[in-house]
Amino acid sequence: MLESMQTGLYGLTAGVNYLFTQGGPNVIMLLIAATLLYLGVKKGVEPLLLVPIGFGCMLVNIPLSDLMESGGLLRTLYDMGISNELFPLLIFVGIGAMIDFGALLENPKMLLFGAAGQFGIFLTLLLALALGFPALEAVSIAIIGACDGPTAIYVASQYAPQLLAPISVAAYSYMALVPIIQPPIMRALTTPRERIIRMAPIKKTVSPQTKLLFPIVVTLVTGLLAPKGLPLMGTIMLGNFMRECAVVTRLQKASENEIANIVTLFLGLAIGGTMEGHAFLKPTTLMIFGMGFVAICMDTVAGVLFGKLVCKLTGGKVNPLIGAAGISAFPMAARVVQAQGQIYDKKNHLLMHAAGVNTGGQIGSVVAAAVMLSVLKGMGLI
């Protein structure tokens, strides 16, 4: 009987015993989980993502809980929606249902800012290759530069699932840090005269038919040019079509509220579940965070420089600051541009122009990922 009690007692102390003998990485990750929860709860940094990610991280780092083993809660969530890319795509339906592309449609040329804002992706790809990462891992890391969480998760879960945790945490962290990362770059690359350029007010010229046909046309064009990215573009445009057709309001509302909320919870928990200490705490994680930072900085640099070019070409009619909104991170980047513009001229309203560029960046980031995947397919790498 004594022996039976001893083995029973071992079951109660095994977790603590593990933590003190080989659980060093788990302790560090528990501290990281606490930091993520603190940032989400107290600092309001992407709380919808950081709270479930932080909690999932805490759960998986409590020793011997087996939550990421076959049949465990977090493994089930992971298999349900991350390993098969379902969750990021469902989130895209919600994003599409939320976004009004009206400002972009008023001036479709703004889409080119969305292309310039993806430059960091390709530069980071070269950097990752130079640092010795294999091709598909380099592509997955580079996609942090899309500044778009679901796109990063979609690509990483397919082509570098072993790096999914650091890539997704880096992507969401840097998206939250856009208001801190971008302004110094914007100031460094523009002159005081450029920052106070006022842009002509946007006139309403887009008909309801154009707004309705927009998601269908975008799906067809991008699907034909870059078919490997069709799940990404198709889902975002499905959400937008539901918004614009106005006959499935219940589905639209469900996509942008209930479905997006539930999926965000599951997605966050499952990503947190991949942050087990022994797997997460590696030099590659730090390298990924470093490269993600470079990617977003270079996106901003390219966007602002493109803005300066357009400013010159249009004889000073475009404020180069709006180029910074081409990085996706919707709608935060547009708000950063508006705030920066008003620092130098309180009556300068750049928000609508920046919103057009920012929605162009949203499409641009998806197109960049789609093009990359299609090029990889063409090269026979996937």
Add this chain to the structure above:
Amino acid sequence: MDNEQWAFGLTMMVVGMGGTFLTLWVLGLVMDLLKKIFPLVDKDGKQS
């Protein structure tokens, strides 16, 4: 980084970035075309 890696990286840079610009430029043209085909008509039946 060996030659193969360089070739891959540069291909992705040129074709990827170029493809992104090209796709978005085409999309912009199509959106302009849509606006021309379906102009906004105000209550008086005038095109804006």
